[in-house]
Each structure stands twice: as structure tokens, then as C-alpha cells.
Amino acid sequence: MIVTENLDIAYDQMVIVKQLNIEIPSHKITALVGANGSGKSTILKTMARLLKPKSGHVLLDGKAIHQLRTKEVAKQLAILPQNPTAPEGMTVTDLVTYGRFPHQRGFGSLTKQDKEVIEWAIEATGMKEFAHRPVDQLSGGQRQRAWIAMALAQETPILFLDEPTTFLDMAHQLEVLNLLEELHEKERRTIVMVVHDLNHASRYAHHMIAIKKGTVVKAGTPMEVMQPHIIEEVFGIQCDIIRDPRTGLPLCLPYALSRSKKEQVHHIG
Amino acid sequence: MNGVERRKNVRRFSILATFSVLILIVFVISMNTGFSRLSPLEVFQTLFGMGTEKQELILFEFRLPRIVISMLVGAGLAVSGCIMQGISRNALADPSILGISHGAGVMVVLYLSFFPTHLDVPVLFLPILAFFGSSLAAALVFGLSYEKHEGLLPTRLVLTGVAVAAGLSALMTVLSLRLSRELYQFVAAWLTGSIWGATWDYVLALLPWIVVLFAFVYYKALVLDVLSFGKNVATGLGASVSKEQVKLLAAAVGLASACVSVSGGIGFVGLIGPHLARRIIGPNHKYLLPASALAGALLLLTADTIGRTILQPSEIHAGIVVAIIGAPYFLYLLARSNH
Numbered sequence: 001m002i003v004t005e006n007l008d009i010a011y012d013q014m015v016i017v018k019q020l021n022i023e024i025p026s027h028k029i030t031a032l033v034g035a036n037g038s039g040k041s042t043i044l045k046t047m048a049r050l051l052k053p054k055s056g057h058v059l060l061d062g063k064a065i066h067q068l069r070t071k072e073v074a075k076q077l078a079i080l081p082q083n084p085t086a087p088e089g090m091t092v093t094d095l096v097t098y099g100r101f102p103h104q105r106g107f108g109s110l111t112k113q114d115k116e117v118i119e120w121a122i123e124a125t126g127m128k129e130f131a132h133r134p135v136d137q138l139s140g141g142q143r144q145r146a147w148i149a150m151a152l153a154q155e156t157p158i159l160f161l162d163e164p165t166t167f168l169d170m171a172h173q174l175e176v177l178n179l180l181e182e183l184h185e186k187e188r189r190t191i192v193m194v195v196h197d198l199n200h201a202s203r204y205a206h207h208m209i210a211i212k213k214g215t216v217v218k219a220g221t222p223m224e225v226m227q228p229h230i231i232e233e234v235f236g237i238q239c240d241i242i243r244d245p246r247t248g249l250p251l252c253l254p255y256a257l258s259r260s261k262k263e264q265v266h267h268i269g
Numbered sequence: 270m271n272g273v274e275r276r277k278n279v280r281r282f283s284i285l286a287t288f289s290v291l292i293l294i295v296f297v298i299s300m301n302t303g304f305s306r307l308s309p310l311e312v313f314q315t316l317f318g319m320g321t322e323k324q325e326l327i328l329f330e331f332r333l334p335r336i337v338i339s340m341l342v343g344a345g346l347a348v349s350g351c352i353m354q355g356i357s358r359n360a361l362a363d364p365s366i367l368g369i370s371h372g373a374g375v376m377v378v379l380y381l382s383f384f385p386t387h388l389d390v391p392v393l394f395l396p397i398l399a400f401f402g403s404s405l406a407a408a409l410v411f412g413l414s415y416e417k418h419e420g421l422l423p424t425r426l427v428l429t430g431v432a433v434a435a436g437l438s439a440l441m442t443v444l445s446l447r448l449s450r451e452l453y454q455f456v457a458a459w460l461t462g463s464i465w466g467a468t469w470d471y472v473l474a475l476l477p478w479i480v481v482l483f484a485f486v487y488y489k490a491l492v493l494d495v496l497s498f499g500k501n502v503a504t505g506l507g508a509s510v511s512k513e514q515v516k517l518l519a520a521a522v523g524l525a526s527a528c529v530s531v532s533g534g535i536g537f538v539g540l541i542g543p544h545l546a547r548r549i550i551g552p553n554h555k556y557l558l559p560a561s562a563l564a565g566a567l568l569l570l571t572a573d574t575i576g577r578t579i580l581q582p583s584e585i586h587a588g589i590v591v592a593i594i595g596a597p598y599f600l601y602l603l604a605r606s607n608h
Contacts (some may be wrong), residue, residue: 045501050505070507071509072507078505079505085499088552101491101507
């Protein structure tokens with residue numbers, strides 16, 4: 001389980017996150033949602049020890065993650081950052097192979113187990129037919145799946161993803177989200193992701209954390225978080241919440257900017 | 270999957286073999302050509318101890334050390350460039366573009382201006398001196414291009430490097446103005462990149478550095494691969510990014526300084542060598558590092574051979590020959606990196 005304790009995060013002098021206390025439930029899909037610049041991505045990166053907090057702790061199974069050896073953390077937690085790029089000409093198999101890095105020593109020859117995991121990760125993400133293609137020649141959705149395969153090859157109980165569906169078209173977005181859902185169902189992995197689309201969060205996540213200016217406005221199930229007054233506070237829009245006729249889950253239908261937002265827009269205009 | 274891997278390895282092996290054969294061919298040509306021409310037969314006779322005294326002198330005391338030095342310097346600069354490109358994720362990074370060679374140059378010139386007869390310079394001491402200078406330049410350039418949250422900024426790195434290189438070569442020229450004419454010529458030669466330290470002493474001074482540092486870097490091949498994904502992915506995979514970057518950068522600076530202390534600021538080898546190798550053999554450093562070394566050795570040996578022979582009896586510095594090839598290649602790289 002991952003918990004943050006009184007986390008303060010700052011870029012140079014600018015404080016982005018203040019006194020953050022959140023809990024990431026194990027074996028569930030958690031979605032961090034919030035407007036642009038709300039600090040959700042910063043929080044994700046800090047929880048994954050890519051950024052150092054100004055003060056406070058991130059606890060991974062009770063231990064401060066920033067004090068642990070980074071290689072040990074990499075066996076517990078894999079993170080797929082936003083827009084990762086692979087060196088030109090690197091094939092999918094090569095890319096996925098580097099997911100074994102935390103388990104390798106020194107020169108890095110692959111054991112039988114390493115090879116099995118790599119093959120499994122490629123298969124699980126449906127990348128088998130592209131296994132020997134260069135990553136830079138794949139479509140956006142395929143590329144994202146290749147990177148997820150790399151993260152899977154790390155064999156970690158926890159998987160973080162920073163906006164895994166951004167820049168993808170609708171079909172590719174669903175492709176990635178379905179893959180994550182499947183991974184959760186089959187492997188019971190703890191998945192934490194930053195998503196822009198509220199309805200995706202509601203549909204795929206079990207737990208949602210709505211963030212505004214670096215603080216939590218509301219954390220809970222999609223039913224608890226997807227409420228008009230919360231959405232208005234977090235995103236500055238007015239919306240109707242209806243039930244998805246297929247799943248019964250809440251759907252957000254925005255219809256107007258909030259009054260305060262409107263005034264801002266008028267001032268700018 | 271294993272079949273594909275095996276085929277790939279065969280391919281990689283044959284690429285490395287091809288490079289080696291090409292080096293051997295240029296090696297033989299280079300042995301044959303020069304101020305006094307020797308036929309291939311005479312070369313082989315002399316190599317096996319059946320030549321005249323004059324032939325032995327030419328081959329063993331003049332030509333062979335120079336050939337060996339060119340190859341070592343070419344390999345060292347290319348591997349240094351390969352490391353810098355890997356950790357900075359910028360295909361334009363190389364010891365001369367980043368001003369690191371120039372840092373070494375300034376140190377060498379400073380030393381020579383205090384102890385003016387450069388014939389007496391303790392050659393084993395030069396690489397250490399050069400390392401000190403280039404470390405200062407590297408610390409400056411990389412320090413200015415490092416952002417706490419982003420890691421190394423690839424574009425800023427090259428811009429800073431170009432500025433530092435320009436400043437340091439100006440400094441070298443200023444320093445050399447108050448030296449003797451002989452030393453001024455030495456500095457001028459240094460700046461264009463001539464292989465001036467072409468005796469066995471210099472080979473001995475250079476060889477251990479290249480061998481030890483290459484072994485260290487090769488051991489880190491996997492880490493270099495991981496670093497070339499950038500700070501975030503590399504950290505996520507469990508690499509101690511800053512620590513590894515500093516270690517590898519120190520090795521790259523060490524290689525460059527050792528080379529530059531006997532060859533002057535030869536540019537472009539550290540740029541073209543690894544780039545060529547990467548295009549042929551791919552981004553995996555386990556193969557890319559040796560391929561870069563071989564490509565660099567081939568490149569500089571060829572350039573020095575051409576420079577030595579094309580305008581006989583005068584010589585064109587190897588650095589100039591490399592620049593004639595390197596400058597257009599550099600422009601091509603710039604044009605290509607825009608999309």
C-alpha cells in the first residue's frame with residue numbers, strides 16, 4: 001500500500017502541493033483527476049520517487065520510498081511517464097527487455113525466467129506480431145502498449161501511469177484502458193493513473209482522487225466523486241451526472257462554465 | 270524469438286568483423302604510403318625482420334607508432350562521443366562540440382608556456398593535466414545544462430558547449446601569442462588537430478587509459494542503454510540516474526582528455542563515429558560501443574593517411590581532413606534532427 005504523509009512538493013520556490021495525505025488502496029485501479037496544472041501529475045511522480053518532496057513522506061509498505069534503494073523500489077513499482085521516447089531503431093522486444101533491468105546484475109545476461117517474463121509481457125499486451133518492429137515505427141496505441149509491456153516486464157505489484165491515453169484516438173484509448181482493466185482482473189495489480197477523461201476514470205477506476213491546486217477535494221468511489229458540486233469545484237464547469245445505461249456508472253455531461261470561470265473568461269476576452 | 274535473436278547477433282558480429290577488415294586494409298595502405306614509399310612486399314619483409322636498417326627505422330619508429338596513435342585516438346574520441354550522446358540524448362554531443370577537448374587544450378598550452386620546451390614534457394603526465402582541464406570544461410558545460418527536475422537538457426547542452434568551446438579556443442590563441450614562434454605553431458596545429466605525439470612513448474601513455482576506461486564503460490553498457498530513455502524512465506527502472514551520469518561522464522571526459530593530449534582538438538570523430546555505428550548496428554550499447562570504437566579508429570586512421578599523402582611532401586592535419594568530411598555530415602544531422 002502507498003500512503004503519503006504531509007507531503008509538500010515545490011518546484012524551486014513555487015509550492016505545488018501542500019500537506020497532502022492520500023492513500024492508494026492495494027489491488028485496485030485508482031484514477032487521479034483534476035484540471036491542467038492541478039498538480040496531479042506532480043503527485044504521481046513524487047509517489048513514484050521521480051521527484052523529491054520538499055517535506056513529508058511517501059510510504060511504500062510502511063517504508064519511506066525516497067530512502068529506499070531505487071533498484072529495490074523498481075521491483076515493487078513500475079511507472080510509465082508521459083510521452084516516453086525510445087532511441088531510434090530500438091525494437092519492441094529490446095524495449096521490453098529493459099523492463100528486466102531492476103532484476104539484472106552487472107552486465108545483464110538474461111536468465112530463463114527473464115526471457116519467459118519478456119515473452120509473457122509482449123503477449124499480454126498483444127504485441128507479439130510487432131515484437132521485432134522498431135518502436136518509432138509503431139502507431140500511437142501500439143507504442144503505448146509496447147511501453148506498458150516494458151513496465152509489466154518489471155513484474156511489480158504496483159503500476160503507475162501518467163496520462164496513458166493522451167494523444168491517442170478513441171479506439172486506442174479504449175485499447176489501453178481495456179488492457180489495464182484486464183491486468184487488474186487477472187493479476188490483481190495495483191494500478192494508479194492520471195487520466196484526463198472523467199468518464200474513463202469513472203468507467204475503469206475503483207477509486208478516484210479529485211485534486212485541485214495540490215489538495216484533495218474528494219477521494220472515494222466514482223459514485224462518491226462524480227457529483228455536480230465536486231466537479232464544479234475541481235474543474236470549474238457545470239454538468240449533469242447521468243447513469244451509463246450499460247454499466248450503471250456515473251457519466252459527466254458538461255453544459256456550461258461555472259459563473260466564476262465565466263467571469264474570468266470575460267475578463268480575458 | 271530465439272531465431273531472430275541469433276540472426277541479429279550474426280549480423281552484429283559481421284558488422285564488427287567488416288569494420289576490423291577495413292581497418293586492416295587501411296593499415297596496410299598506410300604502412301606503404303608516406304614520404305618515402307615502401308612497396309607492400311618491403312613492408313612485410315621489414316615487419317618480419319628482414320628489411321634494411323633504414324626501412325626498419327621508417328616503419329617502426331615513424332609510421333607504426335603514428336598509425337597506432339591514430340587508431341587509439343579515433344577509438345577513444347568515438348567512444349567518448351558515444352557516451353556523451355547516450356547520457357545527454359543528443360546526437361550532436363561530442364567532446365569537441367561541447368568544448369571539453371578545448372578545456373584539455375588550454376591546460377596543455379598553459380603547461381607548455383611555463384615549461385617551454387615541449388620536447389621535454391613528461392608524456393605520461395600530459396593526459397592527467399589534460400584531464401584536469403577538460404573536467405573543468407565538462408563541469409561548466411554540464412553544470413549549466415542541468416535542470417534539477419528535468420535532468421540534462423539536450424539542446425542547452427550543445428548551445429552551452431559551443432559557447433564554451435569558442436571561448437576556450439580564443440583563450441588558447443591569446444595564451445599562445447606570448448609564446449615562442451615554435452610554440453605558437455604548436456598551438457595552431459593543436460587547434461586544427463594534428464597527431465603530433467607519434468612515438469612509442471605516447472602510445473604507452475595513451476594505451477592504459479583507453480583500455481581501462483573502455484573496459485569500465487563497456488561494463489556499464491546496460492546502464493547506458495537505460496539512461497538513453499531519459500531521466501524519468503531510467504529512474505523508474507531503478508537506475509541511480511545522477512550518480513551513473515556523473516560516473517559515465519567522468520569516463521568520457523577521461524577518454525577525450527587522454528586522446529586530446531596527444532592529438533590536439535580533433536573534432537567530428539566523436540560525432541560521426543558513434544552516429545555511423547548507431548545507424549548500422551542499432552542503439553544497444555553492448556554492440557554500439559565496440560562498433561563506435563572501430564568506426565572512430567577507421568575514420569581517423571583514414572583521415573591521417575590521406576592527410577599524410579595527398580599533398581606530399583607537405584602534410585594536412587588529420588583534424589582538417591576529418592572536418593572536411595565532418596562539417597557536411599554535421600549539417601546533415603542538424604537538418605535531420607528537426608523532424
